[in-house]
Amino acid sequence: MPPSITCSVKCRPHPRLAPQPPAAALELLAARCAPAAAELRAASTRCRSPPSLSLSRSADSAEPRAPCRGTPSARRARAAVAAGGDDGDGDPPALMLAGALSRYAIFRDDLVRRAFFAAEAAHRGQVRASGDPYLEHCVETAALLAELGAGPAVVAAGLLHDTVDDAGLDYGFISEQFDAGVADLVKGVSNLSHFSKLARRNDTASRMDEADRLRIVFLATEDARAVLIKLADRLHNMRTLDSLPRIKQQCFAKETLEIFAPLANQLGILNWKEQLENLCFKYLHTDKFDELSTNLLEFYNRDMITAATRRLEQALDVRGLFYYAVYGRHKSIYSIHSKMARKKLAMDEIYDIHGVRVIVKNRSDCFAALEIVHHLWPRIPGKFKDYISSPKTNGYQSLHTVVLTKELLPLEIQIRTRDMHLQAEFGIAAHWRYKEGVRNRSSSVPGMVEWVRKVVTFLVILLENEKMSVQELPKNSTISDLLKRSANYGMPLRLRLNCQVVHNWNQELKMGDVLELIPSTPCKYGSHTRDFHQMFDHRLAVSQS
Numbered sequence: 001m002p003p004s005i006t007c008s009v010k011c012r013p014h015p016r017l018a019p020q021p022p023a024a025a026l027e028l029l030a031a032r033c034a035p036a037a038a039e040l041r042a043a044s045t046r047c048r049s050p051p052s053l054s055l056s057r058s059a060d061s062a063e064p065r066a067p068c069r070g071t072p073s074a075r076r077a078r079a080a081v082a083a084g085g086d087d088g089d090g091d092p093p094a095l096m097l098a099g100a101l102s103r104y105a106i107f108r109d110d111l112v113r114r115a116f117f118a119a120e121a122a123h124r125g126q127v128r129a130s131g132d133p134y135l136e137h138c139v140e141t142a143a144l145l146a147e148l149g150a151g152p153a154v155v156a157a158g159l160l161h162d163t164v165d166d167a168g169l170d171y172g173f174i175s176e177q178f179d180a181g182v183a184d185l186v187k188g189v190s191n192l193s194h195f196s197k198l199a200r201r202n203d204t205a206s207r208m209d210e211a212d213r214l215r216i217v218f219l220a221t222e223d224a225r226a227v228l229i230k231l232a233d234r235l236h237n238m239r240t241l242d243s244l245p246r247i248k249q250q251c252f253a254k255e256t257l258e259i260f261a262p263l264a265n266q267l268g269i270l271n272w273k274e275q276l277e278n279l280c281f282k283y284l285h286t287d288k289f290d291e292l293s294t295n296l297l298e299f300y301n302r303d304m305i306t307a308a309t310r311r312l313e314q315a316l317d318v319r320g321l322f323y324y325a326v327y328g329r330h331k332s333i334y335s336i337h338s339k340m341a342r343k344k345l346a347m348d349e350i351y352d353i354h355g356v357r358v359i360v361k362n363r364s365d366c367f368a369a370l371e372i373v374h375h376l377w378p379r380i381p382g383k384f385k386d387y388i389s390s391p392k393t394n395g396y397q398s399l400h401t402v403v404l405t406k407e408l409l410p411l412e413i414q415i416r417t418r419d420m421h422l423q424a425e426f427g428i429a430a431h432w433r434y435k436e437g438v439r440n441r442s443s444s445v446p447g448m449v450e451w452v453r454k455v456v457t458f459l460v461i462l463l464e465n466e467k468m469s470v471q472e473l474p475k476n477s478t479i480s481d482l483l484k485r486s487a488n489y490g491m492p493l494r495l496r497l498n499c500q501v502v503h504n505w506n507q508e509l510k511m512g513d514v515l516e517l518i519p520s521t522p523c524k525y526g527s528h529t530r531d532f533h534q535m536f537d538h539r540l541a542v543s544q545s
Contacts, residue, residue, distance in 0.1 A: 093120045093135060100139050104146035106155055111178065112142075115156035118177060122160075122167035130243035137236055138162060144232035148269075148429040154225050157185035161229050164190045188226030189233070194514065196230075196255065227267065228429060234260045235272055238279040253283040268394040268427025277334035285337075292333055292347075299347055300330055301354065304407050308356055312413075315372050316358075323369070324359040324418055331355065351383060351402045352412035359421050363388060366415045370399050373413050377403035380410060388420070395423050473509065480505045482515055494518040 097116055100107040107113070119138045126134035142158035150158075156178060163169040164186055175183035238256055241249050257280040264273040282289045305328035313326050331339075331353045339350055347353065358369050366388060383402035391397045398416040405411050416424065471482060479495065479502060495502035496516040497509075509515070 092133065096133075096135060096139055100143055100146075103143060106146050106150075106152060107142075109152040109155075111152040111156050111182075112159070115159040115178065115182070118169075119159045119163060122163045122169055126166070128240070128243070130240060132240075134162075134166070137233075137240070140236045140239075141229070141232045144235060145229065148228065148232075148426050150225070150228070150429065153179075153181050154185065154229065157182050157189065157225075158229050158232060160186050161189045161233055165193055185223060185226050185229060188223055189229045192226060192230045193233075196259070224267075224428060227263070228269075231260060231264055231267075231269070231272060235275060238276060241279070241283060249283045253280040256280050257284065264427075266394055268396060268423060269425070269429065270396070270427070271425045274332040274334070278332055281334040281337060288337065289333065292337055295347055296330070296333060296336065296353075299353070301407065301409060302328075304405055304409060304411075305354060305356065308405060308411055311376060312356065312358065312373065315376055316369065319368070319372060321365060321368055321372070322361050323365075324361070326356065326358050329355045329357055351380065351410040352400075354409060355412040355414065357421075358413065358415045359418055360415065362417055366399050366417060369415045370401060373401060373403065373415070377405060377411070379403050383410075383412075388416075394427065398424065476508060478506050478508050479515060482509065483517075 093116075097107060097113075100116075107116070116139070120135050123134040123138065128134055128137060138159050138161065141161060142155045145155050145158045160169075160174060160178075160182065163174070164171070171183050171187050174186055234256060237252070241252060244252070256276055261273055261276040261280065264270075264276060309326050309328055313323075316323050316326070331350070336347065336350060336353060339345060340347065358373075360366055360369050380402045383400075385400040388397045388399055397420040398414050400412060400414055402410050402412050471485060473481060479497065483493075483505070495505070496518065497507070498514055499516075502515075
């Protein structure tokens with residue numbers, strides 16, 4: 001495997017580009033494990049008496065009391081939350097938390113810390129295929145969300161995201177120990193994981209129309225933050241895929257490329273999209289990935305990029321145009337591969353492999369900087385794109401132009417404001433990066449993908465003869481309405497909705513429900529069977545209407 005390729009060549013980035021986290025100096029306190037562990041013990045002492053958490057549920061609770069509350073995982077998690085954790089020196093979980101603290105101060109938050117201790121207890125003894133503790137995956141998923149600037153509830157849900165499916169905890173336990181908001185997020189991630197497993201089992205990625213519709217199910221989930229948590233979970237899984245057998249690597253990568261990478265693009269998180277695509281390319285086409293990586297290392301002209309950034313910085317300074325940063329970049333490996341394959345081009349025929357990005361203060365400065373660029377280098381005709389006046393559907397905004405350097409190499413220059421840059425890197429989570437206050441950060445999140453809900457009726461997943469399809473239904477549709485589309489030939493059926501036996505065929509469906517049709521042959525035809533035969537008589541007429 002060739003050496004890894006860095007994503008950008010940075011040339012004196014302005015310190016004001018990146019928002020400074022509050023109390024950033026505190027993060028340095030945890031830079032070494034021993035000081036961090038000592039601080040954690042002190043913090044733990046302060047929070048060892050959390051509010052009393054009763055195991056009984058209120059009489060009006062809609063959630064059933066699940067038996068998994070008495071599992072060892074649940075008992076350990078409850079005890080860990082109540083005790084505030086065990087932060088002994090040299091203890092692997094304590095060192096893991098210390099490492100997270102050294103990167104992101106949000107791991108100092110009480111809610112996040114309690115979620116960490118609960119996740120550690122729930123996953124205690126579990127290891128991944130690589131032999132690493134399962135808790136490490138939970139922490140890295142939460143760290144990716146912290147990198148986006150997510151608030152405590154989202155980071156806590158990131159830590160707990162696998163406790164329902166893999167550790168036996170339930171919604172009621174998480175709701176009682178934390179709050180309903182965190183529990184709803186974990187439940188949402190669990191539902192999305194279920195969709196993903198169904199897609200993998202039925203090879204949905206090979207059928208693009210089904211993959212497109214499944215992405216809509218993801219986008220239209222009740223809380224958009226659950227989708228972000230699932231994307232973070234998938235990104236870390238892709239980063240740690242080496243320990244799996246080859247066939248599982250390719251199956252996982254195929255699903256990721258067809259569903260999750262486009263999903264990241266639709267949400268505007270281009271940084272994650274590029275990482276997912278490159279990792280999928282690596283596992284699906286290893287030889288091509290290695291060859292293209294080697295060619296890019298040879299072709300990429302770092303000296304030209306460095307000279308171009310310095311020249312542009314000097315010109316901006318002379319004009320007195322304020323800028324946050326000017327830095328070099330190259331096109332991602334997967335994007336290069338896709339363009340070469342799609343347009344039948346050689347690498348040296350692609351105009352945007354070499355790039356420079358300029359971050360300025362406001363919209364008018366973008367066009368002023370563009371004028372400076374066109375004075376410095378001759379522009380290549382037909383290569384200018386104004387995504388500021390006409391943004392992409394995912395919200396992306398920027399000015400793109402391609403110029404010719406003195407080395408006779410095409411150079412793409414992207415010009416955008418700081419807010420446009422945050423939108424391009426973090427998509428729908430960009431507002432987390434510049435809005436202050438946890439409540440402000442999270443208050444508008446549920447409506448971030450409201451536009452998706454406006455363009456679909458609603459979609460449910462139908463499992464029929466062990467095959468999955470995504471069905472679009474009008475509002476207020478019931479199970480009976482969906483059964484009218486069934487391809488079963490008059491067979492009696494047993495139905496399960498979201499893994500629960502169905503007793504009422506007039507029950508209304510909602511976005512993302514999973515209805516499973518199981519053929520059965522009872523001794524006597526019941527009323528449900530007669531209902532089904534009546535529906536079957538009208539099946540062709542309904543399907544053609």
